[in-house]
Amino acid sequence: MATTDGSPEGIDTSLFITVSGPPGCGATTLCERLADAMGCPYVSGGDIFRELADDRDMNLNQLTAKADGSDEIDRALDQRLQQIAEKWGMANKPFILESRLAGWLAGDRADLRIWLDAPEDVRLERIDDRIETEAEMRVREVSEAGRYQSYYEIDIADQTFYDLQINTARWSKRGVFSIVRTAIEEYDPETDEGAFRTPEMDP
Template sequence: MAETPSPTEPIETTLFITVSGPPGCGATTLCERLADAMNCPYVSGGDIFRELADDRDLSLNQLTAKADASEEIDRALDQRLQSIAEEWGMVNKPFILESRLAGWLAGNRADLRIWLDAPEDVRLERIGDRMETEAEMRVREVSEAGRYESYYEIDIDDREFYDLHINTARWSKSGVFELVRTAIEEYDAEIDEGAFTTSSVDVEQ
């Protein structure tokens, strides 16, 4: 039986949060609920990808094929995400940015960087209704990792700088949300001794 979310209590915060993870990690579910509780905007890499497709009058499949053939699309996507991170990193208002590279692109502008994951078989079951096969998911993850390293010298497996790393297979959707809620509500800038730093990512061509 599907989990029925309970009414969400508001979260009072001004934190800029990034959420990242592989397909099927539960990022969309968490971000939607966080945005509702924090009463703040939420932007995902998928949103920007769809905007790029509309800008170019292409279908999502056509833009995906173009991205596989050229770095121009990936860089355009990452430039928009980084610009959004730069803007929201200066306003002292709550905001959520979600993409595989959100934590890298936001860098030290973000107040809280989260990595979500789950065992591969769990993620495959979750994305079953997206018409993506196991082989396709694996190829996409390997391809993306190679592009990130080629373009920006980013090792996507380097997760040291994330403040939270959660295996979403171990808790319910509500449980994952409550873990993150606690981290947000218990955060106190006055006792924060420092996040791990990251090098700036140059997304210009």
């Protein structure tokens, strides 16, 4: 549903939601629309990564190169995201956290964990207008998966604990939002028989 000006109608909820997925999955689009409808803050791992680059007087390419050669950057990023998750997990207020590891980092503090994906050719077309090239995207995905496995023994392909998994190539942006909106509005803690548990991380 939408208001007369085209913006999504408000969602009355206090859920802490995580959104994760590979580049081009549609996470930013969904999070921006959700944050608007829920009237809540939205923090992305990309924003925190840019903050880390600014803190170190580096550009994104320089920081990415450093992250490939050392665990310092990844751990600093994950620690900040985990601190944010801890803060909002106790707040009983609506909040959205988006990053590849958001579901892992938030763990059982999150009320709803979402994984978005789409076939590689669709995702590549979506990032075509970004600075990142096709080769860079593929290298980054492989590099990140290796680092997650090395640092935390996390298999990023393990999506068993996500509450909702959506192939965003099958629906429009509005359709994806409607699916998530329904999941949020139909969620009732009184009838919730339990989420899959997420192993604790120690960045």
